Amino acid sequence: MANQDSNNSNTIPIIGFEFVRPQPSDLTIIGDTVKDTNGNKVFKVKTPLFGLHNKRILVNPNDSPIVTMKMKVTSKHDRWQVYRGSDLDDKIFTVKRSSTVQLKTRVEVFLKQNHSKEASCDFTIKGRFMKRACIIYVGDSKKIIAQVHEGDERLVVTIYPNVDSAFIVTLIFIFDLINMGGTGT
Numbered sequence: 693m694a695n696q697d698s699n700n701s702n703t704i705p706i707i708g709f710e711f712v713r714p715q716p717s718d719l720t721i722i723g724d725t726v727k728d729t730n731g732n733k734v735f736k737v738k739t740p741l742f743g744l745h746n747k748r749i750l751v752n753p754n755d756s757p758i759v760t761m762k763m764k765v766t767s768k769h770d771r772w773q774v775y776r777g778s779d780l781d782d783k784i785f786t787v788k789r790s791s792t793v794q795l796k797t798r799v800e801v802f803l804k805q806n807h808s809k810e811a812s813c814d815f816t817i818k819g820r821f822m823k824r825a826c827i828i829y830v831g832d833s834k835k836i837i838a839q840v841h842e843g844d845e846r847l848v849v850t851i852y853p854n855v856d857s858a859f860i861v862t863l864i865f866i867f868d869l870i871n872m873g874g875t876g877t
Contacts, residue, residue: 704856705856705859706784706785706856706858706859707758707759707776707856707859707862708856708858711856711857711858711859712854712855712856712857713851713853713854714853714854715853716851716852716853717851717857718848718849718850718851719734719848719849719851719857720846720847720848720849721849721864722845722846722847724736724738724739726849732753734752734753734857734861735750735753735758735858735861736750736753736755737749737751737865738751738755746762746763746765747760747762747763748760748761748869749761749778750858750861750865757777757778759776759784759858759862760774760775760777760778760779761773761774761865761866762774762775762780770870771786771787772787772866772870773785773787774786774866783804784803785801785802785803785814786802787800787802787863787866787870788800788802788810789870790816797817797818797819797826798817798818799818799863799866799867800813801814801815801817801863812831813832814831815828815829815830815831815837815863816828816829816831816832817829817867819840819867823841823842824840824842824847825841825842826839826864826867827839827840828860836852837852837860838850838851838852838855838860849861849864
């Protein structure tokens with residue numbers, strides 16, 4: 693595991709308090725399903741069959757929508773906007789590739805309340821698509837809040853204490869979609 697500051701007590705719940713744990717947690721992602729270490733389904737990503745926009749919906753085990761991820765079609769930086777539940781009027785954050793040409797993928801996250809006009813990101817995802825691995829940092833710092841690596845036909849996610857697991861899972865799916873050109877196919 694990479695070095696990181698162990699004091700994550702100031703990390704805020706981005707999507708909801710119910711997704712924050714005081715201890716580190718591990719999740720596995722197989723296809724569109726996310727499970728905990730006991731094999732229980734925690735989240736699932738659904739792709740609507742019909743619609744004009746490329747979007748995904750993160751749902752809980754009862755199929756209730758947690759967030760809707762919607763790709764901005766005209767973006768040259770593979771921009772995705774994330775909304776609370778299925779309400780496209782309640783934007784939580786935006787995710788975009790930091791530049792159009794990259795050797796290593798770097799994706800930036802801007803919370804709704806960030807008024808820097810995208811001059812300063814709130815979170816950064818850095819990784820290598822071919823290795824299906826990435827690390828999620830607070831802003832441009834070296835403070836790690838989650839790590840992902842590939843193992844036996846699945847992704848293994850380690851989420852640090854006091855970090856919103858729904859937020860991390862949403863970022864991982866968007867990171868994967870950006871690397872696949874947004875289609876998920």
